[in-house]
Amino acid sequence: MDHSNGFPPWDGTSSYTSLLMNAQYGYPTYEATGSHTNVDPMFAIHGGTTSHEEAHESDDIHVDAFGEDHEDDMDQSEEEDAEAIEKAIRDEAVNPNWNIVEEPDPVRMNSWQNWNPTNEGQLEDGGEFQKGQMFSSLDELKMQLTEYSALKNRPFRVKRSDHDWYVVLCDRKDSCGCTWRLSATQVDPTIGLWRISKYAPHIPNCVGEVMETGNRNVSANFIRGKILELIRRDQTLKPTVIMEVIHGQLGVSVSYMKAWKAKHKAIAQIFGDWEQSYNDLPRYMAALVRTNPGTVVEWCNINTQDPMTKVFGRVFWAFAPSIVGFEHCRPLITIDGTHLYGKYKHVVLIAMGVDAEDQIFPLAFAIVESENGSSWPWFMDCIGRRVTQRPGLCVISDRHAGIMKAMEELDRW
Numbered sequence: 001m002d003h004s005n006g007f008p009p010w011d012g013t014s015s016y017t018s019l020l021m022n023a024q025y026g027y028p029t030y031e032a033t034g035s036h037t038n039v040d041p042m043f044a045i046h047g048g049t050t051s052h053e054e055a056h057e058s059d060d061i062h063v064d065a066f067g068e069d070h071e072d073d074m075d076q077s078e079e080e081d082a083e084a085i086e087k088a089i090r091d092e093a094v095n096p097n098w099n100i101v102e103e104p105d106p107v108r109m110n111s112w113q114n115w116n117p118t119n120e121g122q123l124e125d126g127g128e129f130q131k132g133q134m135f136s137s138l139d140e141l142k143m144q145l146t147e148y149s150a151l152k153n154r155p156f157r158v159k160r161s162d163h164d165w166y167v168v169l170c171d172r173k174d175s176c177g178c179t180w181r182l183s184a185t186q187v188d189p190t191i192g193l194w195r196i197s198k199y200a201p202h203i204p205n206c207v208g209e210v211m212e213t214g215n216r217n218v219s220a221n222f223i224r225g226k227i228l229e230l231i232r233r234d235q236t237l238k239p240t241v242i243m244e245v246i247h248g249q250l251g252v253s254v255s256y257m258k259a260w261k262a263k264h265k266a267i268a269q270i271f272g273d274w275e276q277s278y279n280d281l282p283r284y285m286a287a288l289v290r291t292n293p294g295t296v297v298e299w300c301n302i303n304t305q306d307p308m309t310k311v312f313g314r315v316f317w318a319f320a321p322s323i324v325g326f327e328h329c330r331p332l333i334t335i336d337g338t339h340l341y342g343k344y345k346h347v348v349l350i351a352m353g354v355d356a357e358d359q360i361f362p363l364a365f366a367i368v369e370s371e372n373g374s375s376w377p378w379f380m381d382c383i384g385r386r387v388t389q390r391p392g393l394c395v396i397s398d399r400h401a402g403i404m405k406a407m408e409e410l411d412r413w
């Protein structure tokens with residue numbers, strides 16, 4: 001292998017993903033790539049064709065536990081609360097008592113921890129918050145709050161959401177005078193712990209219509225947290241199934257769009273978001289080329305007014321072992337395309353050979369905007385220029401109009 005580009009030899013065990021995490025494969029060294037990319041590597045790629053669903057992304061926005069909802073009006077007790085907490089934070093360095101809180105009752109704490117919504121609304125007696133209760137993060141508190149709210153049919157609204165202080169009130173405060181209120185403060189910014197500093201329960205006559213649908217506290221962000229592990233196991237989980245899961249656990253119906261958004265938020269949390277993935281594509285391809293010398297990559301991007309920013313159009317690649325090995329395969333290429341079902345509607349084009357043992361032999365790949373009279377000729381041209389110049393090749397296809405156009409247009413085929 002030729003490592004004259006300054007890269008250490010690949011140990012053959014690390015995955016491409018881990019190679020990409022390695023700083024030496026970062027942008028500063030990308031320039032030295034041996035691939036025939038026809039774009040400046042120091043650019044940001046943005047996704048191309050978006051799905052129709054994305055157009056609705058901004059619809060259906062609610063104020064929820066995860067949103068920012070600062071009410072301007074602060075009542076008297078709120079102001080006192082604020083002053084007390086601010087003073088305590090100011091005094092923290094000199095006041096050793098700040099960290100000493102009323103010891104939470106471990107029995108009730110445990111019953112809360114064990115309080116499981118799979119009981120479908122069968123609340124246990126201990127299913128209440130209490131002063132002193134700790135949460136690993138503000139997000140964790142918000143998840144518990146929302147679950148509590150949905151299961152008890154007691155909606156809440158966010159009164160304050162600061163970096164170190166979070167206050168929620170009963171949403172029926174105005175209609176029935178309920179004094180339910182939960183204040184939490186950040187205990188330690190370094191480990192993210194939050195603690196309930198003040199808690200007042202709902203009043204007995206805090207009742208209302210069962211909000212089976214449209215519970216605004218049950219947001220896409222909340223659902224994301226509920227389905228994260230499910231999505232980790234199965235990224236093809238349908239939004240309709242997510243709707244069933246949430247209804248089964250909390251008795252709350254959520255819209256298809258909310259379930260869809262929650263699924264995509266979960267996928268983004270697990271795998272990183274779609275835009276970042278497109279941005280990573282040039283570096284990923286550069287790593288492929290560097291670790292597999294002889295691998296070829298061709299880009300076809302759309303320029304924007306900003307010379308450093310291009311919009312992803314197409315990418316073609318073929319691995320070096322495929323290019324070398326194809327010489328020993330049967331003189332046959334099978335080509336086809338398949339849709340990507342993510343946020344961006346691209347199509348993967350694939351060319352395969354057949355080896356001497358009649359096994360499928362991967363030859364070349366491309367991601368293009370769609371199967372059309374421009375993308376297929378481009379793909380076939382890339383194969384003809386970069387992968388094989390063998391004469392007399394037989395091409396097997398589904399005779400897509402774009403493929404037929406490529407066959408007519410290109411002398412090579």
Ligand SMILES: [Zn+2]
Pocket residue numbers: 154170171172173178179180202203206
């Ligand atoms: Zn209430």
